[in-house]
Structure formats: structure tokens, C-alpha cells
Amino acid sequence: MVFSVAIGTAMAASLIALSMDVSSKVSNELRAFGANILVEPKIEGLADITGQKRYLRQDDIVKSKVIFWRHNILGVAPFLESEATSVFGGKKEHVKLLGIWYSKKLPLPGETETFEAGVKSVSPWWNVNGAWPDSNSRNVAVGVSFASRSGVKKGDSLKLDGADFVVSGIVDTGGAEDDQVLMDIDTLQEFKGLRGKVSKVLVSALTTPMDEFAYKDQTTMSKAEYEKWYCTGYVTSIAKQLEEVFHNSRVKPIWQVAATEGKVLEKLSFLMYLLCFISLSASALGVSTTMIMSLLRRVDEIGLMKAVGADSAKIIAIFLSEGVVIGIAGGFAGYLLSIGAAKFIGIKVFNTAFEHRAVLFPVALGSALFISLSGMVLPIKRALRIKSAVVLKGSE
Amino acid sequence: MAFIKLDSASKIYETAQALRGVDLEVEQGQWLNIVGPSGSGKSTLLNVIGGLDSLSSGNVVIDGAEITGLSEDAMAVFRRERIGFVFQQAHLIPYLNAVENVMLSQYFHSMSDEDEAIEALKRVGLGHRLTHRPSQLSGGEQQRVCIARALINSPKLLLADEPTGNLDRENTRIILELLKKLHQEEHFTIILVTHDPFVSQWGQRIITMEDGKIKCDEFICYL
Ligand SMILES: Nc1ncnc2c1ncn2[C@@H]1O[C@H](COP(=O)(O)OP(=O)(O)OP(=O)(O)O)[C@@H](O)[C@H]1O
Ligand SMILES: [Mg+2]
Numbered sequence: 015m016v017f018s019v020a021i022g023t024a025m026a027a028s029l030i031a032l033s034m035d036v037s038s039k040v041s042n043e044l045r046a047f048g049a050n051i052l053v054e055p056k057i058e059g060l061a062d063i064t065g066q067k068r069y070l071r072q073d074d075i076v077k078s079k080v081i082f083w084r085h086n087i088l089g090v091a092p093f094l095e096s097e098a099t100s101v102f103g104g105k106k107e108h109v110k111l112l113g114i115w116y117s118k119k120l121p122l123p124g125e126t127e128t129f130e131a132g133v134k135s136v137s138p139w140w141n142v143n144g145a146w147p148d149s150n151s152r153n154v155a156v157g158v159s160f161a162s163r164s165g166v167k168k169g170d171s172l173k174l175d176g177a178d179f180v181v182s183g184i185v186d187t188g189g190a191e192d193d194q195v196l197m198d199i200d201t202l203q204e205f206k207g208l209r210g211k212v213s214k215v216l217v218s219a220l221t222t223p224m225d226e227f228a229y230k231d232q233t234t235m236s237k238a239e240y241e242k243w244y245c246t247g248y249v250t251s252i253a254k255q256l257e258e259v260f261h262n263s264r265v266k267p268i269w270q271v272a273a274t275e276g277k278v279l280e281k282l283s284f285l286m287y288l289l290c291f292i293s294l295s296a297s298a299l300g301v302s303t304t305m306i307m308s309l310l311r312r313v314d315e316i317g318l319m320k321a322v323g324a325d326s327a328k329i330i331a332i333f334l335s336e337g338v339v340i341g342i343a344g345g346f347a348g349y350l351l352s353i354g355a356a357k358f359i360g361i362k363v364f365n366t367a368f369e370h371r372a373v374l375f376p377v378a379l380g381s382a383l384f385i386s387l388s389g390m391v392l393p394i395k396r397a398l399r400i401k402s403a404v405v406l407k408g409s410e
Numbered sequence: 411m412a413f414i415k416l417d418s419a420s421k422i423y424e425t426a427q428a429l430r431g432v433d434l435e436v437e438q439g440q441w442l443n444i445v446g447p448s449g450s451g452k453s454t455l456l457n458v459i460g461g462l463d464s465l466s467s468g469n470v471v472i473d474g475a476e477i478t479g480l481s482e483d484a485m486a487v488f489r490r491e492r493i494g495f496v497f498q499q500a501h502l503i504p505y506l507n508a509v510e511n512v513m514l515s516q517y518f519h520s521m522s523d524e525d526e527a528i529e530a531l532k533r534v535g536l537g538h539r540l541t542h543r544p545s546q547l548s549g550g551e552q553q554r555v556c557i558a559r560a561l562i563n564s565p566k567l568l569l570a571d572e573p574t575g576n577l578d579r580e581n582t583r584i585i586l587e588l589l590k591k592l593h594q595e596e597h598f599t600i601i602l603v604t605h606d607p608f609v610s611q612w613g614q615r616i617i618t619m620e621d622g623k624i625k626c627d628e629f630i631c632y633l
Contacts, residue, residue: 318501319518320462320486321462321489321495322489322490322495322514322515322518322519322559323486323487323490323515323518324486324518325483325486326482326486327483328518401462401463406462
């Protein structure tokens with residue numbers, strides 16, 4: 015019986031452990047589906063009318079790592095867009111140029127650590143056959159569609175606006191980039207005279223799912239509310255903080271991604287709690303049946319207690335104290351089991367062990383008591399119905 | 411007024427009528443034996459008096475208290491205050507020793523008192539078997555533990571259903587001698603059900619049950 019309480023407790027406690035960590039773990043995994051925040055230059059005034067190009071400052075990128083939610087910023091990738099006329103094998107073509115970093119170590123202001131920026135951190139599925147162009151060469155990588163259309167191969171030389179470049183790889187992203195020519199952002203800046211400028215920045219941030227409060231209009235919030243909103247990791251508040259550090263910028267959540275994530279996480283934690291409840295109930299049922307079995311072996315005893323003068327309160331007290339003892343024992347065992355189980359599941363599913371949390375002990379004990387005491391309800395009802403006259407009867 | 415008074419007590423089960431209008435009065439301190447063929451309603455009568463079973467119709471008054479229609483819990487209180495039971499089977503709790511089995515009865519009554527429990531066991535001649543488990547005791551010894559348990563709270567009424575039914579003549583005699591001694595010392599009322607003519611001769615009165623009714627009621631000479 016202690017065993018079945020322990021199993022139930024272990025299930026429940028490890029599920030609760032999982033659900034406490036799973037949101038962050040899963041949203042980490044979900045981040046692989048791309049950036050959820052887009053930083054663009056603010057378009058306003060004359061620039062808007064004349065269609066003049068606006069840029070962000072490359073220097074602002076590192077500042078994304080000094081905002082309140084810096085630890086939630088998992089990836090940052092700047093892009094610089096431009097155009098050129100390409101010549102290859104005598105064929106002239108108008109192409110879009112895209113300046114990127116694939117993986118660039120940026121020094122963090124005031125710290126010895128560096129942080130990795132670039133496409134790899136927001137779109138890890140971008141694939142190159144060959145090498146990504148680096149900053150101190152005149153290498154380019156061309157998109158697969160462009161390559162197959164123009165016949166460009168790895169190692170070929172490509173003329174862009176009259177200058178010579180070498181194709182270091184063929185890029186496959188599944189997006190618009192497949193039609194473009196990619197080069198290092200620094201190379202492109204120099205080539206086009208756009209030093210220190212970027213067109214847009216994609217940010218991948220770990221966020222708290224949007225709840226009702228998150229959708230409130232910030233302009234109508236009280237100071238305290240605003241503070242709370244600002245210090246919660248909603249995609250909108252992180253966007254707001256990014257807007258504050260990027261000069262002349264407009265920062266928007268990429269809603270498809272953010273909203274889907276929120277939904278997935280919500281469903282997931284609902285599922286976890288459901289599972290948790292089911293496992294608790296199942297083991298309570300187990301306790302109940304074992305208890306009733308042992309009760310059947312003890313009807314004599316209970317009948318006798320009643321004959322000797324035990325009233326229902328005493329009978330209930332006897333069973334409940336047994337329940338408490340079983341619950342505590344089961345809780346201990348279940349707690350130990352759940353530590354192992356949570357570790358195991360964490361490693362199997364997410365490749366990292368779950369943090370051990372002290373909270374789990376009271377949780378385990380609580381669920382064990384819940385299991386054993388709720389498992390006692392039926393047996394107690396049975397016990398109270400026992401008729402000593404029938405049980406203790408004469409000879410049989 | 412009589413210590414126990416039954417008024418046209420009837421008990422009907424779905425399959426049988428166990429008591430058919432029994433009238434009975436028992437004086438305080440009397441030792442009454444109930445005899446009769448199997449199925450005649452002896453145990454039912456005893457259980458009704460002990461509040462283990464309820465009547466279908468009629469009345470039971472014990473020690474001035476009307477127990478007909480009491481709730482189960484009120485019945486339990488009534489039992490632990492005034493009645494001791496001895497059954498044919500010892501019905502001792504197997505994992506408790508002799509002293510603890512006696513203390514259980516104290517526990518339900520008020521508070522356990524080990525010294526008192528030991529004293530009670532000594533009085534039934536089991537001073538040397540205090541910490542034995544039921545399985546380590548002979549049938550006669552088990553029955554004596556039951557008597558100690560039944561009398562530990564000084565009840566006014568002792569109900570015994572075939573207390574010697576499982577015992578040989580020698581042990582039966584020991585039990586009866588013991589009951590007689592305690593009865594003379596403490597003057598509680600005894601109602602004892604038995605098949606055994608030898609047993610029924612101990613006491614002051616014999617009633618014979620037949621088919622749910624009292625067929626015969628005789629006072630005998632107290633041995
Ligand atoms: N719980 C019960 N349900 C149905 N019928 C019962 C029940 N208890 C007793 N009876 C019936 O009531 C009648 C009287 O039973 P009771 O046990 O009082 O007899 P008894 O005189 O004690 O017999 P015995 O000497 O064999 O112990 C019997 O016919 C029995 O079958
Ligand atoms: Mg009987």
C-alpha cells in the first residue's frame with residue numbers, strides 16, 4: 015500500500031517538477047522555430063514621403079544584452095539589405111544582396127564574456143553547402159534558387175557591380191534568401207558605403223506566455239501596473255525594452271510565432287496538470303482497493319471494536335491515522351522516486367537534468383497524504399457499515 | 411423497576427422471524443441462562459439486549475434507558491458504559507498481546523491504564539500470560555482474556571454468547587468458576603446463551619427459547 019502511494023506520489027511530484035520546468039525548457043526548444051521579435055528603423059516624417067532608406071546602428075546590437083530581460087535574449091541577428099547587378103558567364107542579372115553574420119562573437123560591454131550573434135542564433139536551420147562568407151574576405155554565398163538559375167557553383171567567381179567575389183557556398187534557407195546573394199555584413203557595409211548600418215535585427219527571446227494582463231493598454235496602466243508589466247517577460251515588454259536601446263527603432267513582436275508558442279505552452283501545462291490529477295486519482299483508487307481488501311480481513315476486528323464501544327469517530331480516527339502513516343511513508347518514498355524520475359525524463363526528453371527543487375518535498379508529502387486519505391474514504395464508509403451482530407455471531 | 415425489560419420484542423429478517431414478541435424482565439444482579447435449539451433466536455435476543463442489533467417492533471429498556479431507536483453512535487456509547495461482551499470465538503486482535511487487548515476496551519471507554527489491565531488479567535488467573543499474543547494462548551486462556559476485557563470497565567451487564575462453546579469440560583468449569591467468583595464479588599447481571607445443560611445449571615434462572623418465543627422460564631438453585 016505504501017508502495018502504491020509512493021508510485022502515485024512519484025508520478026505526481028515528478029509531473030509537477032516537470033511542469034515547473036517544462037515551460038522554460040519547451041519554450042527554449044520552440045525558440046528554434048525562429049525569432050519572435052523584429053527590430054526595424056522607425057519611418058517617420060520626410061523619409062517616409064521620399065522613400066529614403068533608413069537604417070539602425072550596428073553598435074546598438076550589443077545593447078540588447080544590457081536590458082532588464084537580457085538573460086532571456088537567446089539570439090540576435092542583424093541584416094543589411096542592398097542590391098547589385100551581377101554578371102556570371104556573360105549573363106547580367108539584378109540581385110538582392112543580404113549582409114549577415116552567421117556566427118559572430120560580440121564583446122559584452124563591461125564583461126569579459128562574449129555573446130554570439132548572427133543567423134545561427136535565430137534561424138539555426140539555415141544551411142550552407144560550403145562555407146559561410148567571413149568578414150575579412152570577398153566571399154559570398156549564393157541562394158540555391160539563384161545558383162540553379164544562373165549556374166553558379168561553389169568556387170566560381172561572381173561579378174557584383176563590377177567587383178570580383180568568390181562563391182564560398184550555396185545557401186538553403188527555404189525563404190527569400192534562396193534568391194539572394196549573401197555576404198558578411200561588414201563586407202557589404204564597406205562595399206556599399208554603409209558603414210555601421212543595418213536594415214533590421216531579428217531577436218529570439220524567451221518569453222512569458224501572454225495573459226490577460228499582458229494585453230492591457232500600457233498607456234492606461236497605473237505606475238505599479240506598468241512596472242509589473244515591464245518586469246514580466248512578455249514578448250511585448252521585451253520588445254518595449256529593445257525599442258528603448260535601439261536608436262530610432264520600431265520593435266514589433268512577430269505574432270504568429272509568439273502566439274503559437276503561448277498556446278503550445280498553455281496546452282502543455284494543462285496536460286501536465288491533467289496527468290498529475292489522473293495519476294493521483296489512480297493511486298488513490300489503488301489505495302482504496304487494497305485498503306478495502308485489508309478491511310475485509312479485519313471485519314472481525316472492527317466488529318469487535320464496535321461491540322466494545324467504539325463509535326464512528328473512533329473508527330474513523332483509527333483509519334485516518336493509518337492513512338496518515340501510510341501517506342507519510344509513501345510521500346517519502348515517492349519523493350525519492352520522483353527525484354530520479356524527473357532527472358531521467360529531463361535527460362531523455364530535453365537533454366538536461368531538471369533542477370532539484372525543495373518545493374517538491376511538501377508537494378510530494380501533500381500528494382501522498384491526499385492519495386492515502388482520499389483512498390480511505392470508501393474503506394471508512396464500509397467500516398462504519400459493519401454490523402458487529404453479524405460479524406461476531408455465534409459459531410461460524 | 412426491572413433492570414432489563416423487553417416488551418413484545420420482535421425481530422424479523424428477510425428470510426426468518428427470529429423473535430416473535432418476547433416479554434422478559436431481568437432483575438439487577440441476576441444470572442440468567444438462555445437455552446434452546448439452534449435457530450430459536452437466542453443470539454438475536456442477546457444482541458438486541460446488547461444494542462448490537464435493533465428490534466423490528468417492541469421495546470427494550472435497560473437500566474432505565476430506552477435503547478430502542480438510539481443512533482449507532484449513541485448505542486456505542488451505551489455499550490461501552492454499561493455492557494461487557496464475551497463471544498464463542500475469542501475475537502482478540504491477533505497482533506496485540508493480552509494486556510493490550512484488554513487495554514483496547516479501556517481505550518474505547520475512556521483511557522487506557524496498563525496497571526488496571528494487568529490487575530484484571532491477574533484476577534482471571536492470567537498473571538503469567540500478560541505479554542502473550544492470542545495465538546500463543548490456549549482456547550480457555552483466550553476466553554479468560556475476553557472475560558477480563560469484558561469486565562475491565564466495570565459494566566452492569568455481562569452478555570455471553572456460548573462462551574464455552576469451543577472449550578472442553580475442564581476449561582468450561584474453570585470459566586464458570588471464574589464467572590461465578592466475579593459475579594459474587596461485583597454483582598453485575600449476567601445473561602449467558604448456551605447449548606450445554608452442564609453450563610445452564612450455573613446461575614439462578616433458565617429461559618428456554620423456541621421458535622422466537624420464550625417457551626419456559628424457571629428459577630433454579632444457584633450452584
Ligand atoms: N443477520 C441475519 N439475517 C437473516 N436471518 C438471520 C440473521 N441472524 C439470524 N437469522 C435467523 O434468525 C433465526 C434466529 O437466529 P439466532 O442466531 O438468534 O439463533 P440461535 O438461537 O442463536 O441459534 P444457534 O444456537 O445456532 O446459535 C435463525 O433462523 C437465523 O437463520
Ligand atoms: Mg447463536
